[in-house]
Amino acid sequence: MTAPLDPVAPPITLPPSLRDVEPVQRVRTPFRLDYEVSAGRSMAAYLRAMKEKRILGERCPVTGQVFVPPRGVTPTSGLVTTELVELPDRGYVESFCVTRVPIPGRDDLQLPYVSAWIVLDGASVGFLGLVADIPPEEVRLGLRVQAVWRPDDELGETADNIKYWAPTGEPDVEITSYEYVGQPGEAP
Amino acid sequence: MAKQRCAVIGVGQTKYQSTRGDVSMAGLVREAALRALADAGLEWSDIDAVVIGKAPDFFEGVMTPEIILAEALGAAGKPVLRVHTAGSVGGSTAIVASSLIESGVHRRVLALGFEKQSESNAMWALSLPQAFQTSINAGAGGYFSPIIRRYMAMSGAPELVGCVVAFKDRQHALKNPYAHLHQPELTFEEVVESPMLWDPIRYSETCPSSDGACAIVLADERAAADALNPVAWVDATAMRSEANNFGGRNMVNPAASSLCAQDLYAKAGITNPREEIDVAEIYVPFSWYEPMWLESLGFAERGQGWRLVEDGVTRLGGDLPVNPSGGVLSSNPIGASGMVRFAEAALQVRGMAGEHQVVGARRALGHAYGGGAQYFAMWIVSAGD
Amino acid sequence: MTDIAIVAYAARQQAEVEENELEMIAPLIEQVRSETGLGPDDIDFTCSGSSDFLAGAAFSFVLTLDATRPVPPIVESHVEMDGAWALYEAWVKLQIGEAKTALVYGYGKSSPGSLRDVLATQLDPYTVAPLWPDAFGIAGLQARLMLDAGDVTERDLAEVAARSLADAADNPNAVRAGAHSIDELLAEPYLHDPLRAHDCPARADGGAAVILAADDVARRVCERPAWIRAIDHRMDVHHFGVRDPRRARSAELAAQAVGVTSDKVDVAELDAPFSHQEPLLVRALGLDAANTRINPSGGSLTGHVMMAAGLVRLGEAATRVHRGDADRAVAHATSGPWLQQNLVAVLEGD
Numbered sequence: 001m002t003a004p005l006d007p008v009a010p011p012i013t014l015p016p017s018l019r020d021v022e023p024v025q026r027v028r029t030p031f032r033l034d035y036e037v038s039a040g041r042s043m044a045a046y047l048r049a050m051k052e053k054r055i056l057g058e059r060c061p062v063t064g065q066v067f068v069p070p071r072g073v074t075p076t077s078g079l080v081t082t083e084l085v086e087l088p089d090r091g092y093v094e095s096f097c098v099t100r101v102p103i104p105g106r107d108d109l110q111l112p113y114v115s116a117w118i119v120l121d122g123a124s125v126g127f128l129g130l131v132a133d134i135p136p137e138e139v140r141l142g143l144r145v146q147a148v149w150r151p152d153d154e155l156g157e158t159a160d161n162i163k164y165w166a167p168t169g170e171p172d173v174e175i176t177s178y179e180y181v182g183q184p185g186e187a188p
Numbered sequence: 189m190a191k192q193r194c195a196v197i198g199v200g201q202t203k204y205q206s207t208r209g210d211v212s213m214a215g216l217v218r219e220a221a222l223r224a225l226a227d228a229g230l231e232w233s234d235i236d237a238v239v240i241g242k243a244p245d246f247f248e249g250v251m252t253p254e255i256i257l258a259e260a261l262g263a264a265g266k267p268v269l270r271v272h273t274a275g276s277v278g279g280s281t282a283i284v285a286s287s288l289i290e291s292g293v294h295r296r297v298l299a300l301g302f303e304k305q306s307e308s309n310a311m312w313a314l315s316l317p318q319a320f321q322t323s324i325n326a327g328a329g330g331y332f333s334p335i336i337r338r339y340m341a342m343s344g345a346p347e348l349v350g351c352v353v354a355f356k357d358r359q360h361a362l363k364n365p366y367a368h369l370h371q372p373e374l375t376f377e378e379v380v381e382s383p384m385l386w387d388p389i390r391y392s393e394t395c396p397s398s399d400g401a402c403a404i405v406l407a408d409e410r411a412a413a414d415a416l417n418p419v420a421w422v423d424a425t426a427m428r429s430e431a432n433n434f435g436g437r438n439m440v441n442p443a444a445s446s447l448c449a450q451d452l453y454a455k456a457g458i459t460n461p462r463e464e465i466d467v468a469e470i471y472v473p474f475s476w477y478e479p480m481w482l483e484s485l486g487f488a489e490r491g492q493g494w495r496l497v498e499d500g501v502t503r504l505g506g507d508l509p510v511n512p513s514g515g516v517l518s519s520n521p522i523g524a525s526g527m528v529r530f531a532e533a534a535l536q537v538r539g540m541a542g543e544h545q546v547v548g549a550r551r552a553l554g555h556a557y558g559g560g561a562q563y564f565a566m567w568i569v570s571a572g573d
Numbered sequence: 574m575t576d577i578a579i580v581a582y583a584a585r586q587q588a589e590v591e592e593n594e595l596e597m598i599a600p601l602i603e604q605v606r607s608e609t610g611l612g613p614d615d616i617d618f619t620c621s622g623s624s625d626f627l628a629g630a631a632f633s634f635v636l637t638l639d640a641t642r643p644v645p646p647i648v649e650s651h652v653e654m655d656g657a658w659a660l661y662e663a664w665v666k667l668q669i670g671e672a673k674t675a676l677v678y679g680y681g682k683s684s685p686g687s688l689r690d691v692l693a694t695q696l697d698p699y700t701v702a703p704l705w706p707d708a709f710g711i712a713g714l715q716a717r718l719m720l721d722a723g724d725v726t727e728r729d730l731a732e733v734a735a736r737s738l739a740d741a742a743d744n745p746n747a748v749r750a751g752a753h754s755i756d757e758l759l760a761e762p763y764l765h766d767p768l769r770a771h772d773c774p775a776r777a778d779g780g781a782a783v784i785l786a787a788d789d790v791a792r793r794v795c796e797r798p799a800w801i802r803a804i805d806h807r808m809d810v811h812h813f814g815v816r817d818p819r820r821a822r823s824a825e826l827a828a829q830a831v832g833v834t835s836d837k838v839d840v841a842e843l844d845a846p847f848s849h850q851e852p853l854l855v856r857a858l859g860l861d862a863a864n865t866r867i868n869p870s871g872g873s874l875t876g877h878v879m880m881a882a883g884l885v886r887l888g889e890a891a892t893r894v895h896r897g898d899a900d901r902a903v904a905h906a907t908s909g910p911w912l913q914q915n916l917v918a919v920l921e922g923d
Contacts, residue, residue, distance in 0.1 A: 004203040004365045008222045009215065025209055029703045031249065031694065035629035035685040037319040040593030047320060065435040069321075071639060072596035075431030078613060078642030080599050095439075097333030098387035103324065112387070115324050117334050124435025128331075130324055136387075141341055159322045178342055178440040189574065191669050212699065244631035245653070250702075251626035251694040252653055255909045258811045265826055268808040268914065269662065272625075272653035274632050280650055284662060291668035316631050429619075429649040431639055444646035559635050562643075 042070035042081045047157040049086075053149055057123055059083040065124035069159065089147035089162070091120035092173040094180060098136045114139050118165055119180070126180060133166035142172035194289040195412035195419040196534040196569060198228025198405035204368035204519035207306035208399040213253055214260035217302050220401035221261060224298065228405040229416030232262035235405070236294035240301070241271035241281030242523030243558075246313040247305040261300070275471065275558025276427075277301060278402065278526025279565030282554075283425045285406050286567075295408045301527035302401035310397045310522070329394060329474065331560065333386035336476040339440045340388060343479075345494035347388075350475035351379045352497050354393045354517055357472070360504055361514025363543035368398045368519040393475035393517075400521030402528045412572075420534035420569040423551075424455035432560030445484040445557065448564040453486070456568040461486045461553075465568075467509050467536045467546040469529040470555040473516045478502065482510070485555070504544060512536070512544040526556025530567055537571040577667050578791040578798030579920065581605040581784040582888030586746040586876035589684040590778035594628065598680045599640040601782040605676070609784050609794040613642040616784075617672035619649040620663045622656035622679040623880050626691050641676065648672070655679055656781060657844075657883030657906030657916050663785055664804055673787045680780025681880035688776055688879065696910065697812060709773055711910050713765035715818040716849040720767055724819055725852050727767060731758040733848040734771040734874060741871025746885075748876040749775040774846035774877035781884045783891075799891035799902070799920040803831035806916035811909070824857040824905070824915035831919050834859040839899035840866045842886035844907045846873045854905060858917065865903075869893065883907065887918060894922040 014021075039047060046056045046069050057068035058081040065076055066085055073080055096116035103109060114136050117126035131139055133148070145165035155161050200223025202208065208216055217240075225231065238261050240254045250256065254270045261268070273280040278301035285299035305313075314327045324330070339345070355376045361367035382392035412419045428451070430444035431437075449461075458464045470485070472478045479493030487508060488496050496502055502510035511517070513532040516525050533554035535541040541549075550571045557564050583604035590597050606612055619641050625633045634651045641647060652658050656679015663675035689707035696702040719725050735755055741747035749771070761769045784794075791798040807823035807830075810816050828834075841860055845851040851872070855862050868874075870889040873882050883906020890904035899922070906916040 004201070007210075008219045027699050027703065029249070029698060031702075033626075033629065033686055033690060033694075035319075037629065037685045038591055038593060039320050040596045041591070042596070043320055043593065063435075067433070071636070072593055073599040073639050075434050075639035075642065076644050078599060078640050079603060080596055095334035095338045097330065097337060097389070098384070099330055099333075100383065100387070101327070101329070101385050106324070109324065113324075115330055115334070125433045125437075127433075128324060129322070141338070159320070162322075175341075178338060178438050180435065180437050180439060189668075191671070244625045245694075246625065246631050248698075249694065250698050251624065251691065252909075255695055255913060256697050256811050258808050258913070259815075263808050264810045265807055265823065267806050269658060270653050271650065272634065273651050274635065284650065284665075287662075287665050287669060291665050293665055293668065313631050318630065427648055427650060428646040429638060429643055430646040431643045432635065434644050442646075447646050559632065562635075562638075563649075 040072045042072040042084065045084055046070050050159055050161050051155050051157050053161065055087045055089055055120065056084045057087050059085050066122060067125050068120060068123050069127060087120045087122050090168065091118050091145060093131060093139065093141060093143040093145060094119050094126045095141060096131060096139055112136055118145060130164040132164040140172065141175045144168045144170040144172065189292045192290050192292050193409045194286045194422040195407055196404055196422065197407045197412055197415040197419050198224040199531045199535055200224030200227060200403040201366045201528065201531065202401045203366055204398040204400035204521055206397060208304065213248065213304050214257055216304055216399065217257055217300055217401045218260045220403040221298060221300060224403035224405045227417055230296065230405065235262060235296050235298045237267040237288055237297050238263045239269045239271060239281050239285040239297060239299045241277040242302055243274065243277055244313055246316065247303055247308050247310055247522065249308040273558055273563050275522060276526050276556040276563040276565045277558065278524050278528060279530055279554065279556030280427060282404055282527055282530045283427060283565055283567065286422050286425055289406050289408050296411050297406045298403060299406060299527065300401060300403040301524035303521035303523035304399045305397055305522065306399050329386040329389055332474050333389050335439045336474065337388055339476060339480050343491040343494055345479065346498065348380060349479060349494045349497050350393050351376065353472065353475040353478040355379045356503050357511050357515045357517040360512050360544055361518035364513045367514040368396050389474050395473040395516045395520040398519050398521045400519065400524050402524040402531050404527065404531050417540065418538040419572045420537045421572060423568040423570050424452050425567045426452035426455065428564045430562050432562045440480060441484045442561050444562055445564050448566055449485045452566045452568060462508065464551060465553050466549040466551050467512060468553040469511055469513060469532040471516055471526060471529055471557050472511060473520060475517065478510060509546050512541065512546055526565060529556055530554035534569050537569050575668050575670055575787050576800055577664055577785055577787050578795065578800045579783055579887065579891035580786045580791050580795035580798050581608040582781065582891055584746055584779065584781035584885050584888055586748055586777040586779040586878055588748050588777060590682060594680055594682060595637050595640055598637050598678055598780045601780055602640050602676065602678060605782045605784045611674055611784060611794060616674050616676045617648065618663055618666045618675040619647055620651065620659040620675065620677055622652050622654045622659040623681060624653055626694055627681050627879050629686055637680065655883040655906050655908055656881050657887055658806065660783060660884060660887060661804060661806060661916060664801060667785060667787050673790045675785040677785060678780060678782040679881035679884040681878050682778040683776045683879050684778050709765045709768065712847045713768045715911050716767050716847065718818050719849050719853065722819060725849055727759060728755060729852060730772055730848040731755045733851045734758055737868055737871045737874045740869055741875035744871050746876055747871045748777045750871065750875055768847065772848040774873050775875050777876050777878050779878040779881065781881045781888050783884060783888055797895050797897060797922050799894035799922060802919040802921050804918040805830035808914040811913060818911050821853060821857045821912040821915055824854055824912060824917065827915050827917040828858040831917050833903055833917065833919060836901055838865045838901055838903050840869060840890060840893045840902040842868055842870060842890040843905045844873055844883045844886045846877055848874060850912060858903065883916060890920050894920050
């Protein structure tokens with residue numbers, strides 16, 4: 001068996017005319033592909049509601065669980081969503097990490113920043129959101145937070161309307177297990 | 189036809205490094221395949237089918253590259269399948285290949301996983317903004333670190349357990365000539381002092397980005413009898429997938445993981461994995477996933493996985509070595525990493541793991557996971573008689 | 574060999590679908606479930622086919638997993654290929670004898686991106702892709718070579734198109750349909766000389782879902798199961814200078830392996846995205862075109878969903894067996910430029 005750094009391919013014999021030519025090692029081919037993606041029915045409704053500072057989730061017809069953002073089909077049913085519900089813009093931090101690595105295309109994010117799993121009141125699942133207005137070392141599991149929205153004249157059909165989530169000052173939610181909120185079959 | 193027995197009769201790997209600038213994709217896969225064929229004592233013409241797996245094609249900038257690799261894989265005129273199950277793909281590819289043997293459809297199958305992520309930009313490909321989603325996720329670390337924090341809080345594990353895993357795996361890698369990271373000068377203190385990337389995960393506790401390929405030749409019983417080198421029998425395989433977000437989901441110990449393991453052990457006739465499995469190659473891209481997976485895989489009670497790490501049980505020389513190859517923390521060509529776990533498990537029970545051999549290993553676990561910790565592929569291999 | 578059948582099929586093809594892929598595929602999966610009465614808990618194995626490059630997203634298949642109701646966890650896998658190969662993987666799994674039912678699906682949306690440019694990334698990145706040849710142009714090269722060699726005439730191509738368009742009138746999933754005379758079609762301008770628009774695939778968004786079942790389960794859930802008597806697939810070399818574009822060697826091999834010609838073929842659903850590829854495949858499979866109904870659905874010329882077209886051909890062939898319109902049918906799927914990779918299956922009804 002060949003050693004890891006031994007070549008396995010037999011050496012190539014070049015014709016005399018090419019012996020002094022430098023071989024091409026890399027070919028650089030920039031390409032650009034444009035996609036015009038549709039959000040889908042539920043997500044489109046969610047984005048439109050965002051412009052009005054309203055947050056919509058979808059309710060599973062089988063278990064009653066509420067998913068936000070809505071993807072259009074709840075995994076607990078496999079069925080296309082027919083019921084959207086409105087959720088408050090408050091919740092708590094299920095967990096978080098303090099990120100010190102810059103993200104490509106997000107130079108606006110000042111390092112370090114806290115990205116957290118936010119669970120809204122009434123939701124069965126969480127989503128990733130930015131937590132700010134609090135020193136990173138004070139962020140903790142169960143921290144109660146509220147959305148900080150962009151000014152009205154900057155609102156668009158996008159989840160970026162929520163700049164970040166800030167602590168409300170209310171007592172923390174007590175987290176005692178590995179599991180996330182909501183049990184299969186139970187509506188919160 | 190009853191289910192056929194399946195054996196690993198050849199393994200081939202490439203030296204994993206951040207950029208394999210000396211070979212094209214074709215050269216990379218062929219290198220692993222040729223080594224596997226040599227190990228198996230076979231020619232290209234002996235292979236009935238090829239199953240190839242890799243992660244998103246944006247890592248190379250070529251759509252479905254198996255199409256252009258037909259010649260390099262000796263696949264002209266043969267059935268070729270391309271599997272893609274996110275990070276678990278190396279494992280699921282081996283499982284699909286083993287299905288072709290177990291079903292009696294083929295007699296000798298080449299399974300191969302690869303990634304040449306230096307060709308494109310892995311960080312970019314992993315952080316591609318999802319349409320309509322806010323993009324604050326800095327790669328996989330940003331996704332898994334909050335989950336790790338949950339485990340740390342719930343288990344009360346000492347803060348440096350992750351560093352112990354990272355240091356252990358890099359030490360193991362020194363005994364694996366194929367591993368990407370060879371850091372003979374590295375000290376435990378350096379691991380601890382490494383900068384935090386996604387607190388609580390440090391740079392030193394994170395997997396590298398590697399180019400590489402791994403190939404396995406699988407064969408039926410008759411072909412295994414003629415094998416050149418000792419074989420590894422595939423005792424059992426299992427796969428599970430679950431949704432990545434739903435109420436009541438156990439993010440730290442996903443049901444898909446624990447149920448997959450239970451299914452695997454039941455099929456393999458294993459009732460006490462801690463005692464009956466001699467070595468485990470499990471998919472640990474971020475240090476703390478070792479104690480987490482140890483619990484999920486039934487090697488430790490809930491909240492106790494970190495003790496096995498602290499007590500040195502999972503070190504080479506310990507009672508249950510985990511990732512003696514250096515693991516994903518030492519080499520991570522994403523599309524191949526799962527297969528490397530499966531291949532290393534096979535090498536262990538074949539007695540062919542060289543310097544990182546676990547002496548007397550007769551039964552090994554290969555494990556891979558992917559997506560939002562939602563896709564799982566596992567196998568148990570054992571030594572031939 | 575275990576007896577395995579296609580027992581249910583649902584498909585959707587539409588020029589442009591407004592929903593996202595998840596919302597698009599879920600109703601198709603729901604349809605085959607209700608047709609068979611097999612709910613999520615009754616499915617032993619799930620396998621799907623799709624493409625990241627087509628979707629413009631890495632790990633794009635994760636999005637559609639929710640349609641399988643993966644809570645509690647399921648046994649599931651995915652191929653970065655047309656759903657026809659996902660069906661093949663499921664068939665292999667069922668052959669082992671432990672699983673008895675499988676859900677298979679394939680889907681794709683061509684409308685968001687430029688399919689012709691996306692497919693150009695499937696080519697050799699060193700010597701071909703940098704020239705940015707588009708998929709239709711590459712097919713046009715093949716057609717030109719066939720015309721010059723006398724394998725087909727432009728009239729032959731127009732006949733394939735006319736017949737397909739006429740047959741598609743009965744297919745609610747067809748994106749193109751209608752009655753056209755040969756001369757009308759020949760009067761149309763070239764799109765990629767020698768190919769005209771109607772010689773090229775009718776791009777569509779959509780997908781297909783299929784349920785496979787073994788033995789007694791198949792008989793229980795389906796009145797007339799479409800038994801998969803044999804299924805095989807092969808790949809050809811890739812590079813254009815190294816293979817004969819006028820033949821699909823891999824299709825010939827697969828057809829021989831499944832024994833296409835061992836008995837009469839009532840219906841053949843061939844995945845020929847370009848009209849000149851139909852006569853090529855007819856010859857490759859050894860079909861007797863005079864006595865076999867080719868593409869009664871209208872074929873890929875009248876509705877082509879990337880990553881599902883092959884699965885659709887399997888489903889359409891199975892439907893003819895289910896209905897009693899065919900006792901023995903052949904289904905074919907293709908992938909890669911110039912019919913590089915081909916899958917052939919023989920389906921039979923009792």
